[in-house]
Amino acid sequence: MEGPGSALRSAIAHAEPLLRAITAERASAPAAPGKWCPKEVIGHLLDSANNNLARFIRLQSTEDMFFEPYAQEEWVRAQGYADADWRDLVELWALYNRHIARVMDLVLDDARFRPRKEHRPLGSTYASLPAEGIPTLDWLMRDYVEHLKHHLRQIDPACAP
Ligand code: NI
Numbered sequence: 060m061e062g063p064g065s066a067l068r069s070a071i072a073h074a075e076p077l078l079r080a081i082t083a084e085r086a087s088a089p090a091a092p093g094k095w096c097p098k099e100v101i102g103h104l105l106d107s108a109n110n111n112l113a114r115f116i117r118l119q120s121t122e123d124m125f126f127e128p129y130a131q132e133e134w135v136r137a138q139g140y141a142d143a144d145w146r147d148l149v150e151l152w153a154l155y156n157r158h159i160a161r162v163m164d165l166v167l168d169d170a171r172f173r174p175r176k177e178h179r180p181l182g183s184t185y186a187s188l189p190a191e192g193i194p195t196l197d198w199l200m201r202d203y204v205e206h207l208k209h210h211l212r213q214i215d216p217a218c219a220p
Contacts, residue, residue, distance in 0.1 A: 075153045105148070124179065173195060174194075186201040
């Protein structure tokens with residue numbers, strides 16, 4: 060099976076030119092009243108990248124899988140993504156995620172596939188869990204990629220087929 064690092068690189072390579080083709084005007088338009096505009100969706104993915112990269116590092120030296128959640132709406136609002144430059148956001152998103160893909164490749168199998176019997180409540184998940192429903196760091200990294208694709212589809216279904 061393709062590793063999460065390769066899956067992430069493929070997702071970036073596919074979506075990046077499509078995101079770049081979106082105009083600044085369209086990137087500032089919410090999908091519906093009260094919903095995030097594309098700038099805020101990419102901002103949320105930057106927050107996910109920021110929080111999850113730290114998790115991917117820390118969880119390599121733990122047996123369990125506990126980590127702090129973050130207040131998604133608050134993070135998006137506090138960083139004023141709706142007023143940020145669209146091209147800069149897309150560039151930062153692509154570069155940061157290429158870095159994360161490289162870090163994913165570096166995780167050794169012992170840390171990657173260690174069963175995390177003790178873990179935080181899983182809440183909404185995007186990738187299917189390993190056998191017996193016990194999460195692993197490999198699963199968490201796959202879940203990260205699927206969450207990214209889920210939000211890219213909110214911008215345009217063509218961004219993550
Ligand atoms: Ni999300």
